Amino acid sequence: MGFVFPSCLYVIVDPAGVAGRTHLELARAALAAGVPLLQLRMKHADTREFIDCARAMRALCTQRGAKFLVNDRVDIAVLVDADGVHLGQDDLSPGLARHWLGKEKIIGWSTHNLAQAKAAQVAGLVDYIGVGPIFPTSTKERPDPVLGLDGLREIRAAVDLPIVAIGGITPETAREVLAAGADAVAMIGAIAHAPDPAALLKELRVLLDGPTVTKSKPL
Known part of the structure; x- marks a missing residue:
């Protein structure tokens, strides 16, 4: 059996956009809400800072039994024994x-x-x-053209790989993104800028992992 997302909620921790909170505060909030997978993204950090953050988050995830992924940096993923990596089109192949x-x-x-x-x-x-951006987004410096839900549906119909949708997704639009074929949704800005990220994450876990969400193409 291939990879299956452990939750419909895919949390990306990006210190550049956590609105006055540290990356570890956001990670702890996500893990306390029962989020089973976290990705650390640090586009502008130097290597030493990235390693320190990755080690700390790896330890937190291990304590909670959650998967830990590193964005872009395969070398750091190896160093901290992360569960995996998430690569961009211009990263290591x-x-x-x-x-x-x-x-x-x-x-x-x-x-x-x-x-x-x-x-x-x-x-x-x-x-x-990862498929996106689904909607216009402000968390990426040079965003790619918006796909929309129709673009997501087209990709879902063409591939069997699990899909995490990203880009401009909010708590209000997350369920329709799942219904359009995504297996999980990533929200960066909506969570990082919430007055109470921990409360929002708990609400999202119930909303997205409940029994009423229907996917267009199950794994």
């Missing part, structure tokens, strides 16, 4: 990442159009794909 990480680690790959999603499936090297 999935083939090299798989060589470094081995067969058991999780590899996700960001895709921004149908061609990239199909290529990810044909390559057979990744466990899931």
Whole structure:
């Protein structure tokens, strides 16, 4: 059996956008809400800072039995024994990442159009794909063209890989994104800027992992 997201809520911790909170505060809030997978993204951090953050989050996730992924930096993922990595189109290739990480680690790959999603499936090297942006987003410096729900549906119909949707998704739109074919949704800004992230995360866990969510194409 292939990779399955342990929750419909995929939490990305990005210190650049946590609105006055530390990355560890947001990570603790997510883990307290029962979130079973966290990704650490640090686009502008130096290597030493990234390593320190990754080690701290790895320890927290281990204590709570949660999966821990590192964005972009395969070398740091190896160093801290992360459960896997999430790669962008311009990062290390999935083939090299798989060589470094081995067969058991999780590899996700960001895709921004149908061609990239199909290529990810044909390559057979990744466990899931990120698809987006679904809606306009302010958390990425140079966002790709917006796919919309129709673009997500088109990709869902063409590939069998698990999909985490990202980009401009809010608590109000998350369920329709799942219904359009995503297996999980990532929300960065909506969670980081919430007055009480811990309370919102608990609400989202109930909302998204409840029995009434219907996916267009189950795994």
